[in-house]
Every structure is written in structure tokens, then in C-alpha cells.
Amino acid sequence: MSARVPAMSVLPPVRRDRIIAQLPQPFRKEAAFHTKDDFNNKVKTACQEQRTGTVGFKISKVIVVGDLAVGKTCLINRFCKDAFDKNYKATIGVDFEMERFEVLGVPFSLQLWDTAGQERFKCIASTYYRGAQIVIIVFDVNDVASLGHTRQWLEDALKENDPTGVQLFLVGTKKDLSSPAQYSQIEQDALKIAKEIHAEYWAVSSMTGENVKEFFFRVASLAFETNVLAELEKSGSRQIGDIVRINSTSNNLYTASKKKQPGCCQ
């Protein structure tokens, strides 16, 4: 008599504190990717009906860039390890962490690339920029020069990526070190830049943990939503393509069904 062997799962279950059931809200509505209260209806239905295609196996690449010592490593470590180190150790080249989520019941992973801000390590780091779906540009809210340099960081990151397929975030760190008055001053400038470069703006403290989890949940949710929408569009146009191939020999109709999928950058 053969015993039934339970199906083996290769990966352990997603951590309970990485389960996203509702769309996290932006930090500032005036500089947000979008301001909807909930996930897109098409995305919710697709998740309920398990029609998310390859998204459940997808790993979206996130690159974190910005001046030296603005707090990129601390930001990633606070989220991934719930740790904070007050001593500065420069990142040499790059480092990365994997974070697994479950969004609307579907597994989804982010690969977080921590890059070096120091000029002498920048050329090594920039070779890892390619294939990013999300670019997080970090500055220190107590250092106005680091905010000024964010445009250059963006330009460098976009040299290696399709600008139309990248989601951008502008993140001010070390919020715990600034007074409310100082902070609100720099926030005005940061919001202006965020709107100009079409980035969503956040301010965090890796020391206290303020807004760190909320921020990464928002990143994961928006990346997930974009991927599911791209997948739905792809499967929609595949079906149209099939019909066209059966019913018509017209060349231009066939070509139209094969056009590039927006938002799909991996």
C-alpha cells in the first residue's frame, strides 16, 4: 500500500509580519505614485481567481542609491534584520538582501541591492544597476547637499535601465536628528524634487524605525500591483493574438498583437 507523501515546499512560509492584505498609504499625497485607497480592482480579482501568472515566482530588483553615509545600509538593515548600527562602515561595491512577502495571498519577493555611495566604489556598484524595477534614491534630511545630488543619482541609475519601466522613490533618512522646523524646511525642497522626477516621497528614521516598515510595504505593494497589471495585459493581448491568428492572415493585425508590454521590465 503506498502512503501519500505531502507535497514538499522548497521555501519556508512567508513571515507573518510580511503579509500585506491592504494597500499601504503614501507618506505624502502630493508626491505619491498614486493616491488610491485600495489595490486596483483588476488586481484584487486576479489574485482571488489565482490569475496572476508568473508574478508569484517573480523577484523584483530594487536598487538603493545615494551619497555616502546617508544611511542606505541602515535603512535596509532596519527593515530586513530589525537592527541598527551607529558606527559607519562604508559599503564596498554592493550587497544584497532578499525579502519575501505575501501580497493579497500571492507570494512576491524583493531583492534589495545596497550600493556604495563613495566615489571610489561607485563604478563597481553601477554595474549592478541594470534590471531594476524600483530605484530608491536616498538623502539625509540634515544634509541639503545630499538632496541636491539625488538628480545625479537618478541619472546614473536610469542610464542602465528603461526609464519608463522604473518606479522611483525619494527617501529622506535620519529624521530623528532633525527638529520639526528644520525638517519641514527640507521637506518643501524634497517634495519639489520628488514631483519633478516623478518619485514617491518618504521620510524615515532607521534609528527609531519610524516609517521604515510602512515604506517597504508600500514599495512591495506598488511593485506587485504593477507586475500583476502587466501580466494581465500580457495575457489579454495573448488571447487577442490567438484570435487574430485563427481568423485572419492580415500582417498588421498580427503585429499589433505582439507589441511590447508596458511596465514589464525584467
Ligand SMILES: Nc1nc2c(ncn2[C@@H]2O[C@H](COP(=O)(O)OP(=O)(O)OP(=O)(O)O)[C@@H](O)[C@H]2O)c(=O)[nH]1
Ligand atoms: N541618527 C541616525 N543615524 C543614522 C540613521 N541612518 C544611518 N545613520 C548613521 O549614518 C551613518 C551612515 O550610515 P550607512 O547606512 O552606513 O550609510 P550608507 O549610505 O550605506 O553609506 P555608504 O555605504 O558609504 O554609501 C552610520 O553611522 C549610521 O549609524 C538614522 O536614521 N538616524
